[in-house]
Amino acid sequence: MKRQTHFFTVSLLTLILFFTFFSADAAFAKVPPPHRFFIGGSSGFFRISARHFSRYYGSAWIFLPQPQLGFGLSPSAYLIIKGSQFTRKRTAQQTPAKSWRQQWLEFGFRRYSRGFSGKSRTFMGFGLALFRIEEKNGTFLREIGGHSGKVNPRGFYIEIGFEHFWTNSVSLSFEMDLNSAGLYGNTALQTQSVGGLFIGTGVKIFIF
DSSP: OHHHHHHHHHHHHHHHHHHHHHSOOGGGTTSOOOOSEEEEEEEEEEEEOOTTHHHHHSOSEEEEEEEEEEEEEETTEEEEEEEEEEEEEEEETTEEEEEEEEEEEEEEEEEEEEOSSTTEEEEEEEEEEEEEEEEESOOHHHHTTOSSSEEOOEEEEEEEEEEEESSSSEEEEEEEEEEEEESTTOOTTSSSEEEEEEEEEEEEEEEO
């Protein structure tokens, strides 16, 4: 069953990638001139999706930054690298403080589409998400099947967003990112997975 789920997911992402790579770029005739490279970032709220996480470390919502880089394959297609991290600590009387540190990197493909005006556009993307998690003095990982306080799961991410060019080389954006990775044999689509939902706003600078 797990192999069938994995095969279906990979096949679906392959079809989407094939379609987006070979779609026409004519709709971008009036969008500000494209650049081959951008650097930027966003900040917003992230909610970790691991079930019962809040019982161990308080609120599942975290405010964090998310830097990102992009390399253009065409006016409407970009390779993306982005990531973030957070640390959540809890203290209790007569027990050592426990902490949860989660880091992740996302490598993927982003497809832009024509927006509502000549200076705006929308986008969607997907790709691979790599996580690194370290828990100290806590029991959350062990209670869901782990044997140590460290784990490095792999999963996926999907994103959507809206971008408006303030100038020909600076854009403002609103974006949503959902990433996920399974733990200890569980798939990334199951409820007991790390990752979560990010909602934020950002700025990008397009160069050369």
